[in-house]
Amino acid sequence: MAKSAMSQSMDRPLPDISSLRPPGGKRSSKRDRILEIFLRQEGHLSADDLCELVRREDAGIGRATVYRTLQWMVGAGIARKVDFGEGHSRFEPSFRHPRHFHLICTKCHRSSEFLSSDVEALMEEIAAARNFATTQAVVQIYGTCEDCRTGTKTDTIDGTTTELVFARDALRIAIATERSGLEFYTRAAGLTKDARGRTVFQRLAAEEREHLGTLEKRYGELVAKNPQLEAKPTFLFFKGAASGLFAEGAAKLREGVDDQQALLIGIKCERGSHKFFKRYGERFEDSEGKRIFLEFADEERAHLDLLIREYRGLVERQDRRSPAHAAVAKPRR
Amino acid sequence: MAKSAMSQSMDRPLPDISSLRPPGGKRSSKRDRILEIFLRQEGHLSADDLCELVRREDAGIGRATVYRTLQWMVGAGIARKVDFGEGHSRFEPSFRHPRHFHLICTKCHRSSEFLSSDVEALMEEIAAARNFATTQAVVQIYGTCEDCRTGTKTDTIDGTTTELVFARDALRIAIATERSGLEFYTRAAGLTKDARGRTVFQRLAAEEREHLGTLEKRYGELVAKNPQLEAKPTFLFFKGAASGLFAEGAAKLREGVDDQQALLIGIKCERGSHKFFKRYGERFEDSEGKRIFLEFADEERAHLDLLIREYRGLVERQDRRSPAHAAVAKPRR
DNA sequence: CTAGGTGCAAATAATTTGCAGAGGC
DNA sequence: GCCTCTGCAAATTATTTGCACCTAG
Numbered sequence: 204m205a206k207s208a209m210s211q212s213m214d215r216p217l218p219d220i221s222s223l224r225p226p227g228g229k230r231s232s233k234r235d236r237i238l239e240i241f242l243r244q245e246g247h248l249s250a251d252d253l254c255e256l257v258r259r260e261d262a263g264i265g266r267a268t269v270y271r272t273l274q275w276m277v278g279a280g281i282a283r284k285v286d287f288g289e290g291h292s293r294f295e296p297s298f299r300h301p302r303h304f305h306l307i308c309t310k311c312h313r314s315s316e317f318l319s320s321d322v323e324a325l326m327e328e329i330a331a332a333r334n335f336a337t338t339q340a341v342v343q344i345y346g347t348c349e350d351c352r353t354g355t356k357t358d359t360i361d362g363t364t365t366e367l368v369f370a371r372d373a374l375r376i377a378i379a380t381e382r383s384g385l386e387f388y389t390r391a392a393g394l395t396k397d398a399r400g401r402t403v404f405q406r407l408a409a410e411e412r413e414h415l416g417t418l419e420k421r422y423g424e425l426v427a428k429n430p431q432l433e434a435k436p437t438f439l440f441f442k443g444a445a446s447g448l449f450a451e452g453a454a455k456l457r458e459g460v461d462d463q464q465a466l467l468i469g470i471k472c473e474r475g476s477h478k479f480f481k482r483y484g485e486r487f488e489d490s491e492g493k494r495i496f497l498e499f500a501d502e503e504r505a506h507l508d509l510l511i512r513e514y515r516g517l518v519e520r521q522d523r524r525s526p527a528h529a530a531v532a533k534p535r536r
Numbered sequence: 537m538a539k540s541a542m543s544q545s546m547d548r549p550l551p552d553i554s555s556l557r558p559p560g561g562k563r564s565s566k567r568d569r570i571l572e573i574f575l576r577q578e579g580h581l582s583a584d585d586l587c588e589l590v591r592r593e594d595a596g597i598g599r600a601t602v603y604r605t606l607q608w609m610v611g612a613g614i615a616r617k618v619d620f621g622e623g624h625s626r627f628e629p630s631f632r633h634p635r636h637f638h639l640i641c642t643k644c645h646r647s648s649e650f651l652s653s654d655v656e657a658l659m660e661e662i663a664a665a666r667n668f669a670t671t672q673a674v675v676q677i678y679g680t681c682e683d684c685r686t687g688t689k690t691d692t693i694d695g696t697t698t699e700l701v702f703a704r705d706a707l708r709i710a711i712a713t714e715r716s717g718l719e720f721y722t723r724a725a726g727l728t729k730d731a732r733g734r735t736v737f738q739r740l741a742a743e744e745r746e747h748l749g750t751l752e753k754r755y756g757e758l759v760a761k762n763p764q765l766e767a768k769p770t771f772l773f774f775k776g777a778a779s780g781l782f783a784e785g786a787a788k789l790r791e792g793v794d795d796q797q798a799l800l801i802g803i804k805c806e807r808g809s810h811k812f813f814k815r816y817g818e819r820f821e822d823s824e825g826k827r828i829f830l831e832f833a834d835e836e837r838a839h840l841d842l843l844i845r846e847y848r849g850l851v852e853r854q855d856r857r858s859p860a861h862a863a864v865a866k867p868r869r
Numbered sequence: 870c871t872a873g874g875t876g877c878a879a880a881t882a883a884t885t886t887g888c889a890g891a892g893g894c
Numbered sequence: 895g896c897c898t899c900t901g902c903a904a905a906t907t908a909t910t911t912g913c914a915c916c917t918a919g
Contacts, residue, residue, distance in 0.1 A: 232917075233875070250908075265876045270909060286619055290884085291908055306668050315666070322658050325773070326677055329650060332770050334682035334690070335639050343674040344659055349667035357667070437665050440658070458791050565892075566900070583883075598901040603884060623909085624883055 233264055237272045238281065245362030247285060247293040247314060287314065287343070299365065301488055304342035310351040315359060318369070319440035320483045358434045367425070370491035371432050372439035374422045377499045380476060381418060383449035385411040387472065390456055391465050400462040403513045407469070407506055414502055439492070441483065448475045463521075466514045473510060477503035566597055570605045571614070578695030580618060580626035580647060620647065620676070632698060634821055637675035643684040648692060651702070652773035653816045691767045700758070703824035704765050705772035707755045710832045713809060714751060716782040718744040720805065723789055724798050733795040736846045740802070740839055747835055772825070774816070781808045796854075799847045806843060810836035 240256055241248065248256075254269045273294055276282035283297040287307050300318060307314040322342060330337045349357050360368050388411055392404035426432045452472040456465060477500050484496030573589050574581065581589075587602045606627055609615035616630040620640050633651060640647040655675060663670045682690050693701050721741035728734040759765045785805040789798060810833050817829030 263876080267877080267910075268875055271874085284621075286621055288617070288619055306663065306666060308668075309671065317662060317666075319658060319662060322655060322662075325652065325655050325658065326675070329652060329655075329773050330639065330677055330679065332773070333639060333648070333650075334685075335641075335677065335679050336685060337677050337679040338642065339678045341674065341676040341678070342659070344663055344668065344670055345672045345674070346663065346668050346670040352667075352669060440662050440665070454787055454791070458787075596901080600885075600902080601900055604899085607885095 233261070233268055234272050234275070236261055237264070237269060238276065241276070241282065241294070242296055247287070247295045249289075249291050249293050251291070253294070285341075287312075288345075298488060299362075300369070301486070302340065304344075306344045306346070306348070308348035308351055309345055310347050313348065315348070315436075316365070317438055317440060318487075320486075321440055321442050323486075358431070358436065360435055360438055364429075364432070364435065365438065366490055366492070367429055367432055368435050368438040369487075370495060371422070371425060371435070372437060372441070373492035373495040374418060374425065376439070376441050376443050377480075377495055378415065378418050378422060380443055380446045380449070380480075380499075381411055381415040383446045383453075384472070384476070385415055387449045387453045387456070387469070390453055391469060394456055394460075395462050395465055397462045397517075400466065400513070400517065403509070404465070404469075407509065410506065443479065448472045448479075463514070463517060466510060466517065470507065470510045470514060473503050473507040477507055566594075566601055567605050567608070569594055570597070570602060571609065574605075574609070574615065574627070575629055580620070580628045582622075582624050582626050584624070586627070618674075620645075621678075631821060632695075633702070634819070635673065637677075639677045639679070639681070641681035641684055642678055643680050646681065648681070648769075649698070650771055650773060653819075654773060654775050656819075691764070691769065693768055693771055697762075697765070697768065698771065699823055699825070700762055700765055701768050701771040702820075703828060704755070704758060704768070705770060705774070706825035706828040707751060707758065709772070709774050709776050710813075710828055711748065711751050711755060713776055713779045713782070713813075713832075714744055714748040716779045716786075717805070717809070718748055720782045720786045720789070721802070723786055724802060727789055727793075728795050728798055730795045730850075733799065733846070733850065736842070737798070737802070740842065743839065776812065781805045781812075796847070796850055799843055799850065803840065803843045803847060806836050806840040810840055 237253070237257055240260060241253055244253075244256065250266075250270055250273055253273070254266050257264050257269055273282065277284050277294070280297060282294045285293050285295060285305070287293060287305075289312075300316065302323065303316045303318050304322065305314045305316055319342075323340070326340050327337070349355075385408060388404050388408035392401050392408055395401040395404055449472050452468045455468050460468065480496050480500035480503060484493055484500055487493035487496065570586070570590055573593060574586055577586075577589065583599075583603055583606055586606070587599050590597050590602055606615065606617075610617050610627070613630060615627045618626050618628055618638070620626060620638070622645075633649065635656065636649045636651050637655065638647045638649055652675075656673070659670070659673050682688075718741060721737050721744055725734050725737035725741055728737055782805050785801045788801050793801065812833075813829050813836060814833035817826055817833055820826035820829065
């Protein structure tokens with residue numbers, strides 16, 4: 204039985220490339236050369252592809268060294284080994300997008316990538332149900348790509364645009380969530396009888412509107428600077444329970460609730476939304492998209508705090524009026 | 537570049553084993569021997585494992601023949617080639633469960649299987665968004681299994697119990713859906729003012745209750761006959777949008793609706809539920825679990841028809857009273 | 870000086886192929 | 895007799911190793 208497995212410890216946050224020379228071996232020499240050439244490429248290289256490339260620039264480098272360097276890179280978390288069932292492994296730089304998945308065309312042998320937090324969430328659930336400690340997950344969809352079926356060249360996401368497409372998708376998701384939040388608060392403001400409560404909701408609606416404006420402006424700037432962006436396929440699939448949350452909240456509002464309940468619903472929505480974007484934002488590598496998610500999470504957090512403050516104030520005022528009823532459920536945290 | 541790909545055309549509904557001898561080659565001889573030995577095993581065999589097994593029973597069979605038979609089996613849809621990243625391929629009989637996914641323990645090198653219609657649905661969506669024609673999907677979760685971490689032996693699903701565990705899970709899902717349906721109709725009956733409409737909802741509630749009883753009895757019988765079943769881990773992960781549908785429907789009822797709207801909500805729920813179970817039932821191989829899903833789909837269909845009939849009656853009666861308002865949206869189909 | 874890095878060629882491992890012979894129809 | 899199946903050994907491909915040599919700290 205051969206080579207069993209190059210240490211499967213992938214998907215670490217990887218600091219920066221220059222700082223990881225020491226771990227393991229001495230400084231370096233050809234290693235650097237190979238690494239540099241590897242990182243310069245895009246797509247999924249086979250060991251042999253890399254050999255060729257290296258040989259082209261530096262005649263005196265042996266296949267064995269390339270293989271050894273590849274093993275080191277995988278162990279150090281610089282590269283990821285992927286298997287497309289071709290009888291040989293391929294390698295991809297891992298610093299760009301951790302845990303992305305692949306659509307693999309069996310006709311043209313090209314593969315395109317996608318991110319799906321939805322799929323990840325499901326896999327986490329499944330692993331948890333089986334008490335399985337996940338280190339890595341592989342999702343590969345095999346089939347025929349659009350280009351091969353129709354003969355036309357469709358727009359693809361290449362190495363230079365992934366970052367941008369990711370940022371675009373992050374913005375789109377944030378905007379969608381913001382919209383449903385705005386709708387929720389507008390409706391809540393319309394329903395609330397208490398003048399003070401209404402003011403809070405109006406203020407939140409105004410904030411959402413403003414933030415929505417900011418996000419849309421940013422989106423506009425992004426696509427203005429990169430006109431090809433709008434046509435690119437979706438890279439990040441993320442239904443975002445957050446948008447579901449606000450819709451659900453809005454439905455509850457329609458059932459008719461008192462001011463206190465409305466605040467609690469708002470709190471639930473913002474808490475869910477915050478947690479959600481924080482959690483998913485954190486699992487991405489440093490990038491514009493990640494930053495958008497985390498910023499957005501902070502924004503939601505601020506709203507959450509505001510709502511909680513207001514809720515406390517409301518309960519306090521009620522207490523003062525009729526201390527006996529004070530036993531109303533308090534929001535956690 | 538080697539062997540590229542054994543025809544990727546897997547996952548066909550496979551008729552029965554005896555009838556697929558002719559396609560391709562002559563009758564057979566050793567082929568049958570190898571096939572028979574392969575099918576008798578459970579788990580994921582490597583080509584070498586199979587060679588050993590075959591050699592043990594029939595000394596005069598060469599490695600090449602085993603490889604060639606394996607290729608033929610994959611092409612004929614009898615076997616599926618799986619790659620766990622060990623440097624060699626493994627093969628599994630494909631007639632049991634099409635498109636299942638794997639949890640692979642990197643410590644003990646064992647793998648357990650699961651089905652997730654939720655993951656499948658997401659992958660379909662993703663493929664559709666990219667205009668990608670899927671032929672096969674691979675989902676592998678690598679990590680450490682419970683046994684390896686805790687040292688204890690947990691209950692696993694082996695070849696003899698998969699069918700039963702699948703049936704168990706199908707029943708559990710059907711029961712959960714039935715429960716939420718029952719709750720929905722009970723609530724609807726309570727809310728409906730029109731005597732006739734109320735009768736319909738009561739009748740449906742009664743039917744759901746009865747069917748629920750049947751399903752629960754069946755579940756009880758199943759686990760009584762196989763006491764080890766209750767402790768087995770979940771095999772089929774299936775949130776079932778259907779249960780979500782009824783819950784959503786019930787929420788809408790709470791908002792306060794008239795009888796006609798209540799019927800429409802019921803129709804929407806049953807239609808969704810029927811479609812859902814039909815669709816997912818169809819993608820399974822013939823098995824008790826599949827039958828449970830399809831039976832359940834039929835049941836929901838009957839309810840749907842009843843609701844539609846009732847809805848039509850209601851509209852007609854209204855028409856007779858005030859023909860002018862006849863332009864109410866009709867349910868499709 | 871010394872541990873690890875490197876090249877080359879040989880070793881290993883998984884899988885396929887060429888070819889002569891065997892077997893069913 | 896034809897056509898495919900088979901076995902064996904040789905070929906191919908991907909990847910690793912042994913070993914002598916080289917090089918940076």
